[in-house]
Amino acid sequence: MGMLTFAASVFALFALVGFVLFLRTVARSRAFTHRDAYSFPSASLLVGFIATISTAFLLLLPFLLPRASIPTILLGAHSPLVLIGVCALLGACASLGFVFYAPRSFPSRRFVGASVRVMLFLSSTLAVATTVAIVASLLFETLRFLEEVPLGDFLFGLHWSPQTALFSDDIGSSGAFGAIPVVLGTFLITLIAISVAVPIGLFAAVYLSEFAHKRTRSIVKPILEILSGIPTVVYGFFAALVLAPLISKLGDLIGLQVASESALAAGMVMGVMLIPFVSSLSDDALAAVPRDIRDASLALGATQSETVARAVLPAAFPGVLAGVLLAFSRAVGETMIVVMAAGLAAKMTFNPLAAPTTITVQIVTLLVGDQEFDSSKTLSAFALGMLLFCLTLVINASALFATRRYGSRYE
Numbered sequence: 197m198g199m200l201t202f203a204a205s206v207f208a209l210f211a212l213v214g215f216v217l218f219l220r221t222v223a224r225s226r227a228f229t230h231r232d233a234y235s236f237p238s239a240s241l242l243v244g245f246i247a248t249i250s251t252a253f254l255l256l257l258p259f260l261l262p263r264a265s266i267p268t269i270l271l272g273a274h275s276p277l278v279l280i281g282v283c284a285l286l287g288a289c290a291s292l293g294f295v296f297y298a299p300r301s302f303p304s305r306r307f308v309g310a311s312v313r314v315m316l317f318l319s320s321t322l323a324v325a326t327t328v329a330i331v332a333s334l335l336f337e338t339l340r341f342l343e344e345v346p347l348g349d350f351l352f353g354l355h356w357s358p359q360t361a362l363f364s365d366d367i368g369s370s371g372a373f374g375a376i377p378v379v380l381g382t383f384l385i386t387l388i389a390i391s392v393a394v395p396i397g398l399f400a401a402v403y404l405s406e407f408a409h410k411r412t413r414s415i416v417k418p419i420l421e422i423l424s425g426i427p428t429v430v431y432g433f434f435a436a437l438v439l440a441p442l443i444s445k446l447g448d449l450i451g452l453q454v455a456s457e458s459a460l461a462a463g464m465v466m467g468v469m470l471i472p473f474v475s476s477l478s479d480d481a482l483a484a485v486p487r488d489i490r491d492a493s494l495a496l497g498a499t500q501s502e503t504v505a506r507a508v509l510p511a512a513f514p515g516v517l518a519g520v521l522l523a524f525s526r527a528v529g530e531t532m533i534v535v536m537a538a539g540l541a542a543k544m545t546f547n548p549l550a551a552p553t554t555i556t557v558q559i560v561t562l563l564v565g566d567q568e569f570d571s572s573k574t575l576s577a578f579a580l581g582m583l584l585f586c587l588t589l590v591i592n593a594s595a596l597f598a599t600r601r602y603g604s605r606y607e
Contacts, residue, residue, distance in 0.1 A: 334585060337578035344572045345373045350579060352376065356542035356553075358562060358573045373576050375583060377542035381459070381552030385534060386527040388463025388548060389470055393527075394520055396467075397474030404475075405482040406504050417479075424472040432536030435465035440537060447549065455539065455551035462537035463548070466530055470523045477522065481515025482508060514599045521595035525588045531556040555584045 342350070353374015400420060404413050440461035447454030454460075485508050493503040509516070539551030540561060562577035569575070 331585065334578055334582045337575055338582040341572065341575035341579045344575070345579075349373065350375055351583075354544060356558070358558075358576055373572065373579075375555075375580065377544050378553060378555050378558055378580065379583070379587075380544065380546065381538070381542065382528060382554040382556075384546055384548065384552055385459045385463045385466065385538060385554060386524060388460060389466035389527045389530075390520070390524055392464055392467025393470035393474050393523055397471045397523075398478050398516065400471070400475045401478035401482060402504060402509075405479050406500070406508065420475055421472045423469065424476075426469070428469065428530065428532040429536070431465050431469050432533045435461050435533060435537035439465055443549075452549060454549045457537055457539045457551040458549050459538065459552050460548040462534050465537065466527055466533050469530075469533065470527060473526060474519055474523050477519025478512070478516050481512040481519065484515060485511045514601075518595040518599045521591055521598065525591040525595070528591065529556065529584060529588055531560065535560055555580050559584075 355372035357372045493507040
């Protein structure tokens with residue numbers, strides 16, 4: 197951290213000096229016109245570009261050159277600090293050199309514009325490349341897993357019991373890798389969460405958007421959105437230590453057998469976490485409905501409640517549906533709450549009072565501890581990750597399709 201702070205300080209100091217000197221030099225020039233003022237910001241940005249590019253090049257140069265060609269001072273005990281400092285100084289000097297020796301006719305605006313476009317392109321390419329790399333790594337390990345376990349057994353198997361041995365040559369290393377029980381538990385907890393989040397979030401959005409006073413909205417909406425800032429580990433603690441024991445005691449009072457880590461507890465807490473997500477997206481969809489639709493409904497004699505139910509909500513349906521599907525996708529991929537509040541054993545059950553497991557719980561369980569990455573047990577975690585990726589991809593694609601399909605009715 198000290199080296200980066202030193203380099204940033206040197207770079208910022210010389211960039212500031214270059215910026216000030218450039219403005220003073222151009223402002224005092226006899227050829228100065230008001231038209232030149234449009235080039236001030238671009239040329240000043242160009243100073244920063246030159247300093248950044250030259251510094252980055254100098255930082256990479258020692259790694260590209262043979263070690264014998266690097267000066268001895270850069271190979272001392274404090275070589276990283278000295279190297280970064282020297283590169284920052286040379287980069288800043290390059291920017292100052294441009295200030296004094298660049299011609300007045302230099303097309304700085306076009307150069308900076310092209311540089312910005314290149315940077316934006318590289319940023320978007322980096323985001324896409326990162327996604328492709330993640331998918332490729334999952335796909336590669338999944339193919340290794342499918343070499344040992346048939347695809348049909350994995351996708352349609354009814355038993356999930358991966359081996360418990362640490363190494364593949366130990367006794368008891370074989371197991372069952374049917375993903376149906378894990379997927380069933382995932383959707384069970386997700387449906388419970390959606391059944392809690394969607395009604396509350398949608399009703400809250402309708403109230404805040406259509407009925408609440410501006411002062412009430414300014415108070416309630418920030419309080420509601422505070423829920424989205426609470427760490428999921430806090431929700432997990434609440435589900436495991438408060439809600440799950442409470443549901444278990446209530447079940448004992450009425451004669452029901454409730455697991456200590458029930459799907460109902462995990463799903464309800466996850467639903468509370470998703471309330472601000474659904475509410476925010478639904479509120480945006482309701483706000484996007486044209487005012488003319490409301491005025492036309494009221495002009496025909498409808499009440500405000502009838503206007504909301506029969507005019508506003510149908511018009512906002514594509515956005516609301518997309519928000520619900522995105523919340524569903526968010527719930528499918530949730531990890532911390534289900535790790536702390538859901539079960540570990542895969543069960544073929546749709547009972548909300550039982551303790552099913554989820555895809556994310558199994559991934560965490562399989563990768564914890566000393567594992568051999570050539571065993572079917574560890575590779576199955578990557579297969580589950582690929583399955584989770586495909587599920588969320590389908591859900592997000594459905595949300596996009598619903599938005600385009602039903603949104604065209606009101607355009």
